[in-house]
Amino acid sequence: MNQLQEIAAQLLKHNYLILTGHAIPDGDCIGSMLGLHCALQNLGKKVEMILEDPVPAIYHYLPHWEDIRPPVISERHGFAAVYLDCSDQCRVSEEVRQVLQNAAVTINIDHHRDNSRFGDYYYVNPEAAATAEIIYELLHIMQIPIGQDVANCLYAGIIMDTGRFMNSNTTSLTMKVASELLQKGASVDLARNNLFESKPLAEVLLLKHALGHLTLSEDGKIAAMWLTLEEVKQAGAMDYHPEGIINYARMIAGVEVGLLFREVGIDQVKVGFRSRGRVDVASLAREFGGGGHRLAAGASFTGSLESVIALVLDRVKDVC
Known part of the structure; x- marks a missing residue:
């Protein structure tokens, strides 16, 4: 058996x-x-x-x-x-x-x-x-x-x-x-x-904010977006509303890793990782106490949004 x-x-x-x-x-x-x-x-x-x-x-x-x-x-x-x-x-x-x-x-x-x-x-x-x-x-x-x-x-x-x-x-x-x-x-x-065809308004508003913060690494292999706690509150969003937003970072031509940083509290940040295939983002997430799949993973951090963005980007650049 x-x-x-x-x-x-x-x-x-x-x-x-x-x-x-x-x-x-x-x-x-x-x-x-x-x-x-x-x-x-x-x-x-x-x-x-x-x-x-x-x-x-x-x-x-x-x-x-x-x-x-x-x-x-x-x-x-x-x-x-x-x-x-x-x-x-x-x-x-x-x-x-x-x-x-x-x-x-x-x-x-x-x-x-x-x-x-x-x-x-x-x-x-x-x-x-x-x-x-x-x-x-x-x-x-x-x-x-x-x-x-x-x-x-x-x-x-x-x-x-x-x-x-x-x-x-x-x-x-x-x-x-x-x-x-x-x-x-x-x-x-x-x-x-x-x-797929019934998006809540809160999710669309979050997407607007996230795309407004979109940044690319110099070599174009890393795309990062972020959402502040205030933006999440203004949109009236629930925890699950940002779920699909990160895919907009990964779908950019030439990008290997897409990242979404989201403030969930004072000095509390959740980070989503998405890979096009070459980079194992589950391994990256595990380094920070998170986990997931090879192409999709996440982790939680203590620290300011700015410090977490800098920390994660530095590490991702090492593997891209």
């Missing part, structure tokens, strides 16, 4: 499960949680979903998104805790960890190469384009029929983590899974209209 089969057995064994994912959840995190939630509920199981951050509005078209709740600390026993798309337990809040600390079993399903392999049972496949792709395989092992609701959720996870199948993590298996999800009822129109 391999690791994913062991996890399938545990999910079938437990009738009470709590699902969670990483902070500032993206499409793969949300889609994987909702897809697994729908499938397990169809088996008659009690399933809770908890996240410390709100579900971004673009995912509100997915079934049962409103069932994802903030963590409420209370006595719970006999449940299985399932971490999805979460490379380490430190990527969830202390409140989430407190809720899950009494779990009968802890399960970790992920595709991040730097996953810490935590939990009683874990399955980490860095070759998978998205955790949602793994969930699709898991449901087949469990012999759970995939209906339209599950298909739409998993399709959203895959399409977001592959950048509409344009990122290099897209494989022939990814395309096969996506095709099968379409056969099972996933809607391309629904995904396109909600995920």
